[in-house]
Structure formats: C-alpha cells, structure tokens
Amino acid sequence: xxxxxxxxxxxxxxxxxxxxxxxxxxxxxxxxxxxxxxxxxxxxxxxxxxxxxxxxxxxxxxxxxxxxxxxxxxxxxxxxxxxxxxxxxxxxxxxxxxxxxxxxxxxxxxxxxxxxxxxxxxxxxxxxxxxxxxxxxxxxxxxxxxxxxxxxxxxxxxxxxxxxxxxxxxxxxxxxxxxxxxxxxxxxxxxxxxxxxxxxxxxxxxxxxxxxxxxxxxxxxxxxxxxxxxxxxxxxxxxxxxxxxxxxxxxxxxxxxxxxxxxxxxxxxxxxxxxxxxxxxxxxxxxxxxxxxxxxxxxxxxxxxxxxxxxxxxxxxxxxxxxxxxxxxxxxxxxxxxxxxxxxxxxxxxxxxxxxxxxxxxxxxxxxxxx
Numbered sequence: 001x002x003x004x005x006x007x008x009x010x011x012x013x014x015x016x017x018x019x020x021x022x023x024x025x026x027x028x029x030x031x032x033x034x035x036x037x038x039x040x041x042x043x044x045x046x047x048x049x050x051x052x053x054x055x056x057x058x059x060x061x062x063x064x065x066x067x068x069x070x071x072x073x074x075x076x077x078x079x080x081x082x083x084x085x086x087x088x089x090x091x092x093x094x095x096x097x098x099x100x101x102x103x104x105x106x107x108x109x110x111x112x113x114x115x116x117x118x119x120x121x122x123x124x125x126x127x128x129x130x131x132x133x134x135x136x137x138x139x140x141x142x143x144x145x146x147x148x149x150x151x152x153x154x155x156x157x158x159x160x161x162x163x164x165x166x167x168x169x170x171x172x173x174x175x176x177x178x179x180x181x182x183x184x185x186x187x188x189x190x191x192x193x194x195x196x197x198x199x200x201x202x203x204x205x206x207x208x209x210x211x212x213x214x215x216x217x218x219x220x221x222x223x224x225x226x227x228x229x230x231x232x233x234x235x236x237x238x239x240x241x242x243x244x245x246x247x248x249x250x251x252x253x254x255x256x257x258x259x260x261x262x263x264x265x266x267x268x269x270x271x272x273x274x275x276x277x278x279x280x281x282x283x284x285x286x287x288x289x290x291x292x293x294x295x296x297x298x299x300x301x302x303x304x305x306x307x308x309x310x311x312x313x314x315x316x317x318x319x320x321x322x323x324x325x326x327x328x329x330x331x332x333x334x335x336x337x338x339x340x341x342x343x344x345x346x347x348x349x350x351x352x353x354x355x356x357x358x359x360x361x362x363x364x365x366x367x368x369x370x371x
Contacts, residue, residue, distance in 0.1 A: 005066045008076030016063045023047045023058035031303040034074040034103050045131035048104035049073045055111050074103040081153040082110045089144035097135035105131050109145050197296040197329035206294040207261050207286045219331035246271045261286040276306030
C-alpha cells in the first residue's frame with residue numbers, strides 16, 4: 001500500500017505491506033533504529049514515540065494507520081528543549097544502565113513534563129507504569145523527571161485536558177489531509193558515514209566507470225554481482241573477521257543523474273547463517289579536483305540488525321570504511337588505466353583492514369614525532 005506521512009519533520013512516501021508495524025517501518029525502511037522493539041505486544045514501552053504529538057506504542061500501530069499523520073521518533077527530539085533537559089538529567093541522576101528502554105522512557109518523560117507540570121513522585125511512577133526498566137529500579141528515572149519539573153525549560157505545552165489520576169479517556173482523532181504530494185528524503189536518517197575517493201583520472205572516465213556495477217564490484221574485495229536487470233542488481237559480499245564468516249546476499253536499486261554526475265543506491269542484504277540484516281541508502285557524486293583528477297563523494301546511511309550488529313558501531317565502521325574505500329579506489333584507478341589490478345581475495349577480510357588501519361596509525365604517529 002502507498003503511504004504518505006511526515007517523519008521527524010520531513011515528508012516521506014513509501015510502499016508498505018499492510019501488516020507492517022510503525023516500529024518496523026521506521027527501523028527497516030527509514031533506518032531510524034532509535035525506536036527499540038521489546039515485547040511487540042504494546043506492554044514494555046520500549047517502542048514509544050509520538051504520533052501527532054501523542055505517545056503511542058509503535059509496535060502495535062500499523063504503518064498504514066499513519067497516512068497523513070505526523071510521526072516523531074527519538075531522533076526527531078534531538079533539539080527539543082524538554083528532551084535536551086531530560087537527557088542531561090538522566091545522565092546526572094544515573095537514570096539508565098543498559099539503555100534499551102531509554103528512548104521510550106524519554107518520550108514518556110517528556111509527555112509527563114509537558115502535560116503534568118505539578119506531578120509528584122507518586123504521579124510520575126503511575127505515568128511510568130507503561131514503560132518497563134529491568135536495570136535501574138526507576139529511582140534515578142523518577143529523580144531525573146522531578147529535576148526537570150522543578151526547573152522546566154521554555155517549551156510549548158500541548159493543549160490537552162489534564163486527566164485525574166486513575167481515570168483514562170480515549171479521544172477520537174482524524175488524520176489531517178496533506179496539501180501536496182510528499183517528497184521522499186534523499187538519504188534516510190540512521191547511522192551515517194561519508195567517504196571521499198580521489199582518483200587521478202578525468203571525471204567523465206570515472207563517471208562512466210561508476211555506471212558499470214560489475215566493474216565497480218570487481219574492485220571491492222569479496223563483492224560479486226549475481227545478476228543485473230536495468231537498475232536492479234542482485235549481489236553478495238563475503239566477509240570474515242577471524243573465525244566469523246558472513247555472506248550478505250541481497251538486492252539493490254541504483255539510479256543515475258548524468259547532468260549532475262550523481263546517483264543513488266538503496267539496498268538490503270541478509271546473512272542467512274546469523275540472520276543479520278544490512279540496510280543501506282547511499283548517494284554518490286563525482287566531482288573535479290583539478291585537471292585530470294576526480295573525487296567520488298559518498299554519503300551512506302546504514303543499519304545493521306542481528307547477531308553481527310556489534311560490528312556496526314560508528315568508530316569501528318569508520319575505520320573499516322576508510323580502508324575499504326582506499327582499497328577500492330586504488331583497484332578502480334588501476335583498472336581504468338589498463339594496468340593489471342591485483343587479484344581480489346574471495347572474502348573481505350575485516351582483520352586485514354584493521355591491521356592496515358593500525359599500521360597507518362603507527363606510521364602517522366612516527367611521522368609526527370620525527371617532523
């Protein structure tokens with residue numbers, strides 16, 4: 001089904017299955033992994049976010065129910081003054097340990113601060129009863145909320161009736177129509193990295209090469225194109241880190257804009273052995289950097305979910321991405337010059353990239369000390 005809604009202030013259009021939950025849509029299609037999934041029954045509160053300004057359980061809210069509505073996840077509260085104050089208070093009062101419940105807890109805490117400015121400890125605990133925390137015992141969380149209530153930031157309070165304790169009400173809501181067709185974001189938010197690959201070749205030659213997926217894949221260790229039909233590509237990448245072996249097989253769609261020397265690639269792959277899923281949305285552009293010199297600029301948003309997700313942490317990925325980009329760039333330049341490119345290993349060795357990064361760090365350190 002076609003879905004149009006606003007996510008964190010940006011208009012979004014997508015095709016979704018009717019059974020897809022709002023939580024899965026945000027995590028898997030928009031790469032907004034700050035929304036955590038726990039019980040998937042609307043009980044634990046880990047997936048709490050704002051729908052038209054109201055806290056809801058996104059695991060039991062169908063995405064198609066959100067047609068024309070405003071969704072704000074934890075990522076959309078980065079600059080919200082109440083959320084900023086709550087994050088500082090949570091840190092000061094040691095209100096989190098494992099952190100899994102924290103995104104949903106912050107959304108609920110924000111609602112308490114805005115809706116019940118005179119809430120006492122008993123009322124705070126009542127309001128938090130729908131957000132489960134297995135670590136802290138809630139003491140630090142309650143203290144953090146009370147700290148913000150005692151010195152609240154300037155914020156617009158929602159125009160909602162204050163409900164007495166122990167009473168609950170359900171208000172009918174009508175989806176507001178959209179006045180114009182939504183425009184999808186160029187790059188979905190999520191874990192993000194940028195890379196620049198500098199090549200001693202003219203931009204036109206590099207741009208022609210970029211439009212040949214098989215040529216590019218042949219320069220990436222462990223990457224293989226299985227089939228290609230127009231802009232739809234099926235492929236795989238084999239990777240290893242010590243005894244860990246992974247084979248990510250999946251599909252991607254690539255589009256090109258010749259006038260701007262730019263393009264976009266969106267895809268998803270899965271390692272069948274571990275069930276780990278990798279989603280990515282990348283934009284790329286080829287620019288000139290002097291006579292006969294080009295730069296491939298990459299901006300990538302990605303999400304890694306499953307058993308190997310620990311390797312998707314920002315600092316780790318940045319190291320691997322830098323080394324992989326340089327390796328790919330060297331191989332691509334060698335190939336385009338008609339020289340014999342080094343034979344690519346059948347698997348992308350993460351260990352080899354890490355060792356190369358360590359050696360680079362040692363070399364740079366020695367260079368700085370001798371200069």
